[in-house]
Amino acid sequence: MAKKIVVDPVTRIEGHLKVEVEVENGVVVDARCIGTMFRGLEQIVIGKDPRDVPYVTERVCGVCAGVHGWASCMAVEQAHGATVPEMGRVIRNLMMGALWLHDHVLHFYHLTALDYIDPTAVLKYDGNVPELVAVKEKIKALAEAGDLYPVLPSYTPDDFCVRDPGLVTQLVFNYLRALEIQAKGRKMSAIFAGKQPHHSSMIVGGVTCFPTLEQVEEFRHILKEVISFVRNVYVPDAFLLATGPLLPLETASVGATAGHYLSYGGYPLDNSGNNFLFPSGVIFDNNFEDVKLFNPQDISEVVNFSWYKDEAVPGHPSQRMTEVDLDKEKGYTFVKAPRYQGKPMEVGPLARLLVMRYPPFMELMQKYNIRRPGAVMRHAARAMDTLVMADVITGWVDELVKLLWETGVYGSEGNARIHDTAHWEPPDEGSGAGLNEAPRGALGHWINISEKKTSQYQMIVPTTWNASPKDENGQLGPIEQSLIGAPVPDPDNPLNVVRIIRSFDPCLACAIHMVHPKGDRVISIQPAI
Amino acid sequence: MNNYADEKELNILKLEMRGISRRTFLKFCAVTAALLGLESSYGSVLAEAASEAVKKKPVIWLQGQGCTGCSCSLLSSLNPGPAEILLDMVSMRFNTTVMNAAGYLGVDILHKTMDEGNYLLVIEGSIPTADPRYCVVEGMPFEELVVKTAKNAAAVVAVGSCSAYGGIPKAGITGAKGVSEIITEKPVINIPGCPFKPDWLVGTLLYYLSFNELPPLDNDKRPLAYFGNHNIHDTCPRVSHFEKGQFLVDWNDPSTANWCLFKVGCKGPVTFSDCNRSWWNDGVNYCIRAGSPCAGCVQPQFYESFTPLYVPLFDLTAKEEPKEAASKGGGRKEGYDARSVAVGAGMTAAVVGGYKALQALNNSGKGEAKDG
Numbered sequence: 001m002a003k004k005i006v007v008d009p010v011t012r013i014e015g016h017l018k019v020e021v022e023v024e025n026g027v028v029v030d031a032r033c034i035g036t037m038f039r040g041l042e043q044i045v046i047g048k049d050p051r052d053v054p055y056v057t058e059r060v061c062g063v064c065a066g067v068h069g070w071a072s073c074m075a076v077e078q079a080h081g082a083t084v085p086e087m088g089r090v091i092r093n094l095m096m097g098a099l100w101l102h103d104h105v106l107h108f109y110h111l112t113a114l115d116y117i118d119p120t121a122v123l124k125y126d127g128n129v130p131e132l133v134a135v136k137e138k139i140k141a142l143a144e145a146g147d148l149y150p151v152l153p154s155y156t157p158d159d160f161c162v163r164d165p166g167l168v169t170q171l172v173f174n175y176l177r178a179l180e181i182q183a184k185g186r187k188m189s190a191i192f193a194g195k196q197p198h199h200s201s202m203i204v205g206g207v208t209c210f211p212t213l214e215q216v217e218e219f220r221h222i223l224k225e226v227i228s229f230v231r232n233v234y235v236p237d238a239f240l241l242a243t244g245p246l247l248p249l250e251t252a253s254v255g256a257t258a259g260h261y262l263s264y265g266g267y268p269l270d271n272s273g274n275n276f277l278f279p280s281g282v283i284f285d286n287n288f289e290d291v292k293l294f295n296p297q298d299i300s301e302v303v304n305f306s307w308y309k310d311e312a313v314p315g316h317p318s319q320r321m322t323e324v325d326l327d328k329e330k331g332y333t334f335v336k337a338p339r340y341q342g343k344p345m346e347v348g349p350l351a352r353l354l355v356m357r358y359p360p361f362m363e364l365m366q367k368y369n370i371r372r373p374g375a376v377m378r379h380a381a382r383a384m385d386t387l388v389m390a391d392v393i394t395g396w397v398d399e400l401v402k403l404l405w406e407t408g409v410y411g412s413e414g415n416a417r418i419h420d421t422a423h424w425e426p427p428d429e430g431s432g433a434g435l436n437e438a439p440r441g442a443l444g445h446w447i448n449i450s451e452k453k454t455s456q457y458q459m460i461v462p463t464t465w466n467a468s469p470k471d472e473n474g475q476l477g478p479i480e481q482s483l484i485g486a487p488v489p490d491p492d493n494p495l496n497v498v499r500i501i502r503s504f505d506p507c508l509a510c511a512i513h514m515v516h517p518k519g520d521r522v523i524s525i526q527p528a529i
Numbered sequence: 530m531n532n533y534a535d536e537k538e539l540n541i542l543k544l545e546m547r548g549i550s551r552r553t554f555l556k557f558c559a560v561t562a563a564l565l566g567l568e569s570s571y572g573s574v575l576a577e578a579a580s581e582a583v584k585k586k587p588v589i590w591l592q593g594q595g596c597t598g599c600s601c602s603l604l605s606s607l608n609p610g611p612a613e614i615l616l617d618m619v620s621m622r623f624n625t626t627v628m629n630a631a632g633y634l635g636v637d638i639l640h641k642t643m644d645e646g647n648y649l650l651v652i653e654g655s656i657p658t659a660d661p662r663y664c665v666v667e668g669m670p671f672e673e674l675v676v677k678t679a680k681n682a683a684a685v686v687a688v689g690s691c692s693a694y695g696g697i698p699k700a701g702i703t704g705a706k707g708v709s710e711i712i713t714e715k716p717v718i719n720i721p722g723c724p725f726k727p728d729w730l731v732g733t734l735l736y737y738l739s740f741n742e743l744p745p746l747d748n749d750k751r752p753l754a755y756f757g758n759h760n761i762h763d764t765c766p767r768v769s770h771f772e773k774g775q776f777l778v779d780w781n782d783p784s785t786a787n788w789c790l791f792k793v794g795c796k797g798p799v800t801f802s803d804c805n806r807s808w809w810n811d812g813v814n815y816c817i818r819a820g821s822p823c824a825g826c827v828q829p830q831f832y833e834s835f836t837p838l839y840v841p842l843f844d845l846t847a848k849e850e851p852k853e854a855a856s857k858g859g860g861r862k863e864g865y866d867a868r869s870v871a872v873g874a875g876m877t878a879a880v881v882g883g884y885k886a887l888q889a890l891n892n893s894g895k896g897e898a899k900d901g
Contacts, residue, residue, distance in 0.1 A: 060596060150630075421781060
């Protein structure tokens with residue numbers, strides 16, 4: 001007899017998510033992800049000045065703050081015929097690269113690490129490393145005051161949870177340090193971005209900030225500290241867990257999808273339009289040796305199981321509008337189902353590194369003979385994804401300094417360019433696509449402009465790919481696939497369910513920006529049925 | 530390999546801030562007291578109130594139609610850092626972004642805290658009213674949850690412009706409203722912004738914890754000390770360029786990089802916040818300094834009445850009254866006299882008049898100090 005488990009709310013993710021899984025004999029046999037919030041940002045920008053659109057759509061999400069603004073700028077720039085000058089490109093890379101470092105650190109420590117440790121082990125720490133003793137005293141004082149929020153309560157730690165007092169105390173210490181490091185990542189980005197979350201200085205055609213050498217060096221100063229943390233703390237922690245206590249979860253392929261991966265590619269390394277830090281590409285059926293070329297025209301949306309009016313055939317997002325059908329019998333979610341050549345695709349750091357064939361990651365996969373990467377490998381990939389950025393970002397700082405001197409900002413010439421002012425005014429007609437990589441994966445924005453106003457706008461965000469529902473062929477979305485087969489020995493303690501969901505770093509405000517809640521349904525809280 | 534050593538001492542100090550070393554925190558409190566317009570001696574009062582770690586104020590932090598940007602903004606605070614705020618200053622009972630618990634465990638904490646009462650209710654994101662089903666949170670329509678949770682709350686704080694006034698969602702079809710339109714029987718304090726700036730909330734919390742009452746508010750229910758007292762245009766480092774008629778129109782021209790942003794859409798003349806005084810992200814920068822026009826994100830009129838964002842608020846050369854601009858002031862259209870002000874350098878009387886008048890009509894919304 002299958003038991004239905006409802007987790008509502010799923011916390012430590014972005015947005016509102018409810019998850020239903022059916023468990024039979026201690027294993028998940030069916031899964032559904034349901035989002036419950038609607039703002040309608042795509043409708044809000046219709047009829048507006050296209051230059052407003054990046055400002056508004058950036059606010060789809062405050063966690064991945066900025067990358068939506070970037071993809072949106074790319075779409076509008078294509079529609080305007082604008083080209084971002086070289087210095088503008090480098091400054092964009094820096095402000096977004098800073099967020100890359102911020103976002104992955106935040107996810108690992110603050111959104112997911114608590115799933116893998118027993119925080120109370122700190123109280124058993126008996127070492128004498130001063131900073132760890134300080135952590136113990138801190139947690140002890142809070143525990144004695146009966147106020148360990150928000151660290152506790154938690155699900156009961158299971159056999160996979162790290163309980164070694166020394167290791168847990170170190171991880172809690174790193175958790176606290178990471179809080180500060182991620183705030184510094186935001187600060188670093190704000191040096192060029194104006195403020196964070198939600199930068200103000202990236203606009204259609206380029207950027208608005210004319211950096212001074214002092215600002216560049218301030219950026220470099222914080223960058224050093226953040227990179228040091230990434231290299232010496234975050235990556236070792238992620239690997240220590242992934243290749244140590246959590247390895248059994250991984251070798252059991254807990255949280256693995258069907259193995260289709262997609263990356264749009266992102267972070268332009270020059271102005272050619274062909275050379276990116278993260279390449280684009282597609283992998284099917286866990287066939288890692290065969291990375292296929294990505295063709296944007298092969299993206300389609302289907303809505304068979306979503307609360308939208310059926311359209312006769314799957315269609316490309318640049319041509320689709322959103323019409324709600326609240327009474328659709330077989331509908332069960334407000335997230336649409338994007339497909340690539342008809343397949344549900346996983347996007348995110350794992351997909352990115354597999355498509356990139358990042359050597360250290362491929363070696364790791366080989367070393368542990370991982371054929372179907374799951375939740376734990378997603379964390380390892382995210383850590384390495386951070387390293388990819390850490391390896392290049394200092395070079396971009398040097399590139400900016402060089403450009404600043406070369407273009408004579410400090411002389412009387414003043415021919416540095418950060419903005420394509422000639423294409424600032426909206427065109428009468430135009431259309432554009434902004435395909436990019438967000439920390440969470442492949443991100444696409446599409447715009448049509450008519451009579452100088454936005455006439456159509458669509459976004460397919462990473463979580464739309466990952467949290468998509470079934471399609472017309474009955475294929476589940478990637479997160480749903482990944483939940484099938486997850487061990488849930490105790491229905492009151494569905495740790496593996498939340499672990500798997502969080503390994504995707506879902507962003508629900510992003511994914512359901514266009515959706516409607518089902519008409520007559522008020523969802524009840526069902527801890528465990 | 531391990532880089533703790535060089536920072537070890539610092540980190541220990543931070544972790545033990547309330548116990549052994551309170552220097553950093555005392556300094557922050559003194560600065561906050563000054564920003565709030567209090568005598569500097571109040572710094573220690575603020576510090577005292579916040580350091581009662583044994584009985585920290587419980588906080589319920591609900592998220593409605595938002596983007597989590599405001600929670601992230603809180604986490605972006607440095608001095609005090611997020612760890613101090615989350616562990617030392619308040620008892621963060623319910624915040625879905627940071628809390629460990631999920632599902633029924635989380636809902637249990639929520640109900641338990643609601644039953645205990647006397648908590649601070651912080652709300653992020655707007656409340657849909659066109660249909661309650663536009664936002665169903667933790668098993669019930671968000672509006673219902675807000676009303677229920679507000680019942681036993683000691684105070685209600687709306688963080689971010691969505692929660693304060695409806696923000697960007699208000700421009701959509703969901704009937705998005707701010708908290709004070711829903712909660713009327715209790716004082717609501719607004720800390721708007723997209724997102725809010727963390728020191729605005731931390732300072733307000735310290736004030737509240739110290740005096741057990743809300744700080745003086747402006748007419749838009751914002752702390753006067755952070756908002757109503759500071760017009761962005763008046764306090765702008767670029768204002769003298771406005772007076773001289775020097776406007777940035779091309780971001781590529783270094784010689785105009787510090788000129789007035791009015792012509793690229795700055796909403797400074799109708800916006801009230803202290804961004805010019807204390808910058809963002811640990812004081813590293815803010816929009817105008819980064820060459821971006823102020824979008825007026827702390828105003829009740831944001832975003833619907835401020836679009837298009839990158840075109841001038843009104844026509845500086847117009848001889849006519851800038852009716853469109855006046856209507857953007859959220860209905861504060863009175864007292865407009867375009868010709869009563871002297872000619873400014875490089876500008877016509879109408880230009881100066883337009884500006885002054887806009888100031889006047891917005892000052893009417895600035896409000897007087899009042900105790901919440």
